[in-house]
Amino acid sequence: MARVLVVEDDPDIRQLVELRLRGLGHRVVSAASGPEALTVIAERGTPEVVVLDVAMPGMTGLELLHNLRAQPEHAELPAIFLSARVRPEDIAAGEALGATYLTKPFVVSALAAAIDKALAGAGQAAAGW
Template identity: 35%
Template structure:
């Protein structure tokens, strides 16, 4: 079984690291550089198994994409991991209040991200 993972981060280096670490024989990773492209993909391609979102992105922020995901009947149950430099307590609380499944702050451990993704894909 192949797990479909969608990533959205405006930082090309972060996107490449996350894509490299998460891509594999049982995973298909699709990456976007902004929230609008990510949302358009989700609307037209259906429900992936997991989504990783940066908060601060052009077009739509990660929180705006997250809100749309949680309001969409087809996407509302998809796990969403926020991966962001916004790490103050109120930012983390806001992410969870808006429906994030998990929240990681940058700089981050790619191996920890893989572990968190693996725990959500079981």
């Protein structure tokens, strides 16, 4: 299965997503913030897919993905936003970055399908993890 980085500031939601993804066979590492996610990627390498919250303090998920996509080695990193924000402008901003946008509360099968679709479209092999 895939190496997945989960970036979520709410510890309960982060743990739930981790447990669900591990239950599906994925290798999961998580971060509680954008800066922490950047550190995880620097230390462990690029994940095969990243699952991000939008509304996080300090650095939003949109800002984090924009930052990652600005780096050539992460320009094609598959991303899925998992957010309670359902404003059209947030969804459009996530999709403009090439990410899938799912809303909370989430259905595990929808997240699993989004990860499978993201991986099918990605041809990268990530090191580490």
